[in-house]
Amino acid sequence: MEFDLPESHRALQSSLRDFCERRVKPYAREWDKDEKFPMEVVRELGQLGVMGILVSEDLGGAGMDALAVAVAVEEIARFDGSLALTVASHNGLGTSHVRVFGSDAQRARYLPKLASGEWLGAWGLTEPGSGSDAAGMRTTAVRKGNGWVLNGSKMFITQGTVGDVFVVLAVTAPEKRQKGITAFVLEKGLPGFSQRAIHGKLGMRSSDTAELILENVEVPDSARVGELNHGFIDTLKILDRGRITIGALAVGLARGALEESVRYSRERTAFGQAIGEFQGLRWMMADMKTELEAARLLVHRAARLADAGQPYSKEASMAKLFASEVATRACGKAVQIHGGYGYTREFPVERYLRDAKLCEIGEGTSEIQRSIIAKELFKGA
């Protein structure tokens, strides 16, 4: 296995590092406090090509790979989990569903604007009554003439109000469960299609989350993405990729938390010495470093497998599971190392901890990841 990043990925990393130092780091705290979606910075990321990492060059994207998404998301998450979630979900979910399973016409209509960041993408699978059991969804799409009528609602949808293009999953053949679900692409402003912002999240507060409400939303059959009744099977593939990205997000948060901890523990003194001299804290930071590097290896391995066209579903789940739990642990330690200050907004580590928790829930909870990994273990047995 290759451990060094390719030159283009290192260039991407250094470009984004500089960008985030200047455009993200100084503002992330305010965005979090005010639940402010930083549209201007997202547009700037669009100009940098960060909103179309996987989109091919002929459609206005960067034409890069899953490893590039992982590197980019980690760099952003180092300073702001919310912005990283925006980038992760836009690239990995909404845009990718159109990119991988959309028709040529859909790709030509949506991808250039999604890749430039002019349009933001959202992806609606979860519902008020179904998350882990995604196939238990209630939203329906019923034939009407040559088109479809959609009814139902979708919950916790990232870019739900700021989004322009929504891929939504709906039941088209109720009796067939997983094999009776189809994806549709909806544009904002369709009659009957509304969004309700969800406020008051624990973390990821400057990422936009909303409930989507579909009341007799009529779309032509050309809005169907992928084959009829194949939406859920496609969705599983999208989720596999997405999990690599959430793993990378978690690694970025853990890294940010560690960097803050080292800096703080060098400066803060107690009992006549820098607290970073206490072995008790040094060992915490040694563990943080070791675990985050192990997590990154898992994430990059899954990404490289995906890029090589090899199976990576189990690897993506392991990467996401491990990395997100590492992040929560590392961010918790970072708060501990900061003492009372760590418990306040004056330092970013409490925000990192709140953001990290999402990684254990979104795109499949840790329990669901364990189920997937275990299922692979017992396959054929």
Added chain:
Amino acid sequence: MKILVTAKRVEDPESKIKVKPDGSGIVQEGLKYKINPFDEIGVEEGLRLAAKHGGEVVVVSIGTKDVQEQLRHALAMGATRAVWVNHAGALDQLGIAALLQKVVEKEKPDLVVLGKQSIDDDQNQVGQYLAEFLGWGQATFASKVESLESEAEKNKVPAVALTADGKAVRVVREVDNGLATLEVQLPAVVTTDLRLNQPRYASLPGIMKAKSKPIEELTPEKLGVDVTPRIQVLKMSAPPARKAGIKVPDVATLVEKLHNEAKVV
């Protein structure tokens, strides 16, 4: 308009620089490298000029294969092609300027834009030597009147202005206590100061396109330049460590210390 810009590989200012115990140089292990920030400003200015007036930006760097990373960076920002002068070992400013002179004679640009200095050894000589060797006019420490927050800056308007007849450039330069405006006949050499512009970030599509842009390899021998240094670094030493600051409990103590110890109030 053809513009030649430079891209020196320097230690990343963020990395911790340590002098070797024997004073023969700095410890290289674990260091990160970047394009010299003044050169990056030069690349940006070149790109803005080329965007406004048409033409191309060619980037040059001197050093081992590693400098290709900095050339790729400039290519990712938007330069069209790169020239790499492959050379390992010590070089002094005269040697560098002599190599650049040959590259300029080969490329025949209208304008050469270099950083006013590189942040590793802060010499501030190469641009001036180069103009002298070429017999060209020079405008050093190019800056601008508008701030880095201005609309002109946001719209990436070049600060170096081509005159109406296209035969000269107008350059605002930083001088002690203010700004001076010069008009220099082309071809000319311009060196950049810090406030000339805010360089763009390399975009992802830019990085991908840079992969297939050509890098031409030259050597001092091919260019017919003897680069044997005339200057030798005898010894390097770290600046004396600063004493740690102290925290005072209240304003009264602060004033007292400023008055009695620092003797500034």
